[in-house]
Amino acid sequence: MRFGLLGTGHWAAETQGAALAAHPEAELVGVWGRDPAKARALADRYGIRAYDRADELIADVEAVAVALPPDIQSDLALRAARAGRHLLLDKPLAFTTEDADRVVDAVEEHGLASVVFFTRRFAQPVEDFLTRAAADGGWDGVRVTAFASIFRPGNPYGGSPWRRERGGLWDVGPHALSVLLPVLGPVAEVTAVGGPRGAAHVLLRHRSGAVGTLALTLDARPAAVAHTCDFYGEQGVAAVPDAGITPVEAFTAATDRLLRGARAGTDDPCDARFGREVVAVLEAADASRRIGRTVAPR
Template sequence: MTDVSALRVGLVGGGPWARRVHGPALVAHPGTELASVWTRRPEVAADLVGELGGRAVGSFEELLADVDAVAFAVPPQVQGELAVRAAAAGKHLICEKPLAADLDGARAVAQAAAGVVSAVVLTLRYDTGIAGWLAGVPAGAGPDTLGAIRWLSGSLLGGPYATSPWRAAHGALLDLGPHVVDLLDAALGPVTGVDWAHLVEPDLWRFALRHDGGAHSTVTVSLRLPVDPSEIELTVFGGVGRHRFSGGAADARTCYGRLLDGFVDAVHGGPPVVLDAARGLRLQEVVDEVARAAG
């Protein structure tokens, strides 16, 4: 039986990420109840609640009337519009990255979310190995420090996400870019600009960032290399010492559960969520600057 104090969450979307991560994590977490599910195809919502429980609803408005918070597992162009409506209705937000299809949409989401609790699904920040790596990098990185991230994946060559239209259109930059910018920003200090950026078709992105304090970093990401499972390597060398993490992608469902810990606590008056919509907007601003620098 669900605890009466549990946060009632509505899930928007019924694709692979909703089925594998959002939905099961919301069901498993002691502080949340998967109350309602809405998708644009009613049969998808019905199938999902058959697996996970909750109630399939016929409209987004019906979902809003039934919940305290909304978790989005939809393409950015859909999330951008619906998240603004949810926040205007006073519902707390769990948003995917990027926040919206473009910067104007992301700004609208961040502005609307200022009045509610929001969290952005940056799963790597909740991975214990990566969190330990970050904790080991001392603050105060200067010009004598370099960072680098390499994230190589073949997820657009096959598998459940290979048919995602927005990922196919924008590739690794829009999908993986917010993750890597967030990690480098956290490790080396706020990103202040993009030094250079290159795209080698079809989807090999390389770019360099500069950070407040003088540190620099480089990124190599792709979703179209024949690598399975994904490979992630994080490195910092220089004045702050040597710090390296290497491994596969984080277990997204476990990381999402840790995100929910802080989200639920914040809704109930605890510390604010650090990785919120305002953070999501800043990451999207940097990603947009990378895209423009690459031409």
């Protein structure tokens, strides 16, 4: 399958581009980015064409992989889907449910395959754990701590304007929700408050009655960096395992799943509809934090 890469940042170059260039069933055709010089450099690295216009690249391929800020991604994903291209997207799918809905509608209208890349969801140990946990049931809730510290010298993501503006809720929050929702089910209500260092503290009431508590930040003190996710209930306490693979390996698995979905016409557990569900919870948490009351996801 012929792929176009939309984006030229660190993630596009070191993860998506690397995985697609090495994939035996994918042909990386070209790259487009908002910085033409970076697009040319990345094209030279992988021996592909740098496109001046995103729509020209979309026209030349069968699928696009997107590594861009969510608001830019949602617009380009919509254009690609309307052109009949399969979508391999990054998280979060969009910043609003309205934008996410437009992408979902276009994917469904054109019968396309879609995958949203929640990194841990493409590691087999994590998928096996979630399958067992969902089958076991009896969970009262989950506790998540995702304290990253990206705004230190040398971090490749520290200069990202959208991450500085939106914080951990929108960057590490999608990863947390991607493992909570398959086990605890849809979210009915969200309450969130802000904390020191840009933290978001989020309380979820799932329709099942289970409760999730999430503490999320991208600006943790270095000594406080932590990543934990523990379900608790009848089974005791069960920690989601480490992925055990590199981001490139995970993106390779995501590409495999997009190819299978495109060939078989089947939906993926991490498709655009699931990406939209995640956006709805994040949007509700953002609103709750801003207005100071509980919000139901749309």
